Amino acid sequence: xxxxxxxxxxxxxxxxxxxxxxxxxxxxxxxxGHVRAEPGLVALALEHYPAMTAREIARHAEEAxxxxxxxxxxxxxxxxxxxxxxxxxxxxxxxxxxxxxFEACEFLIDYLKIRAxxxxxxxxxxxxxxVEAKESDDAAAQRWGR
Amino acid sequence: xxxxxNVLYFAWVRQKTGTSGETVxxxxxxxxxxxxxxxxxxGGYAEAFADLAxxxxxxxxxxxxxxxxxxxxxxxxxxxxxxxx
Numbered sequence: 001x002x003x004x005x006x007x008x009x010x011x012x013x014x015x016x017x018x019x020x021x022x023x024x025x026x027x028x029x030x031x032x033g034h035v036r037a038e039p040g041l042v043a044l045a046l047e048h049y050p051a052m053t054a055r056e057i058a059r060h061a062e063e064a065x066x067x068x069x070x071x072x073x074x075x076x077x078x079x080x081x082x083x084x085x086x087x088x089x090x091x092x093x094x095x096x097x098x099x100x101x102f103e104a105c106e107f108l109i110d111y112l113k114i115r116a117x118x119x120x121x122x123x124x125x126x127x128x129x130x131v132e133a134k135e136s137d138d139a140a141a142q143r144w145g146r
Numbered sequence: 147x148x149x150x151x152n153v154l155y156f157a158w159v160r161q162k163t164g165t166s167g168e169t170v171x172x173x174x175x176x177x178x179x180x181x182x183x184x185x186x187x188x189g190g191y192a193e194a195f196a197d198l199a200x201x202x203x204x205x206x207x208x209x210x211x212x213x214x215x216x217x218x219x220x221x222x223x224x225x226x227x228x229x230x231x
Contacts, residue, residue, distance in 0.1 A: 033231055048230075049156055049223060052207035077230065089231050109231060115209070117223075118230030119157035130158050133227030 003072040004061045008053055010080035013090055018074050022094040025071045029101035030092040031109045037084035042123045044131075046079045046088070049117040053077075060111045064093070067107070068100040075108065077118065110140040149173075149218040151180065155194070156225035159201065162194035177203045178212040180222060194224070202227055 005021070007013075015032050022028045035044050057075055064073060076090040091108045095101040112118075120131040151174075154167040163184075174180040178198070185195035195201070198212060204223040205214055216222060 047157060049154065049204070049207075049225070051221075052204055052223070055207050113231040114228065116230045117156065117204070117225060117228050119226060120229050121157070130226065131229045133229050 004058075004065065005072075005074045006054075006057050006061060007076045008048065008050070008057070008079065010078060012078070012087060013076045015087070015090060018076065018090050018092050022072050022074060022092045025094055026096040027098040027101040028092065028094045029098070029105040030090065031105055032087060033089040033109070035082050035084050035086045035088060040124045040126065041084055042125060043081050043083045044088075045081045045121040045123060047119045047121065048077075048079050052117045056116045057112070060108060060115070064104045064108055068093075068095060068104040070095050070100065070104055073104065073108070075112070077112065077116070079118070081123075107144055110144060114140065149216075151216055151218065152221045153180070153184075154221065154223040156223065158226060159194045159224050162190040164190050175215060176212065177205065177210060177214050177216060177222060180216060181212065181224065200226065 019028060019030060061073055064070060070093055072094040074092040078088050082088060089112060091105050093101045093104040122129050122131055150169055150171050153170045155163050155165065160166050172180055172183040174183050181195050181198055184191050201224055203210055203212060205216060206221050
């Protein structure tokens with residue numbers, strides 16, 4: 001079994017440090033998500049269901065390790081209040097070859113989007129509103145055979 | 147007598163019910179029956195559970211359909227479709 005590191009919490013992360021921790025065995029792929037700046041958006045507040053988040057992410061990390069020959073993977077997901085431009089999520093994967101690293105990284109971020117129990121409340125100048133799930137995210141899940 | 151289950155609410159479901167969680171005694175064998183029991187309380191609960199198509203559920207931290215069975219002491223969560231990442 002490859003190394004998997006998973007962190008969920010309010011703390012920011014350093015993408016360079018995360019990449020370095022994935023090693024140098026051949027191929028490292030990563031995805032970093034930021035809060036998009038949109039007109040009127042002051043901040044996002046991310047809420048989650050901690051016990052379920054931990055289980056869902058661990059399960060998908062195991063599934064990625066079973067499907068691709070990974071040497072390491074790292075997942076960081078922030079919660080709490082985040083302003084536009086702030087980092088929200090990091091997924092990094094390491095393998096001997098690029099295809100496994102790319103595919104496993106994309107699989108993991110797609111699953112974080114559609115299965116992990118996080119919710120986003122937009123704080124706007126004229127009030128707050130919950131971000132609705134997108135159908136395109138369901139389509140992304142189907143791509144991985146579910 | 148009914149069974150006691152631990153119920154959790156997240157995002158706007160939590161805002162409408164006014165609580166993040168509670169123990170509920172209900173004669174409900176499925177998630178759907180529990181949701182209908184909660185809706186019948188009226189007020190914010192009626193709003194939260196007005197349209198089950200807008201909600202998702204988990205039993206003991208696993209995503210489940212509304213027809214899933216529930217047992218005493220289960221942890222049952224109601225929430226909107228997730229928006230992570």
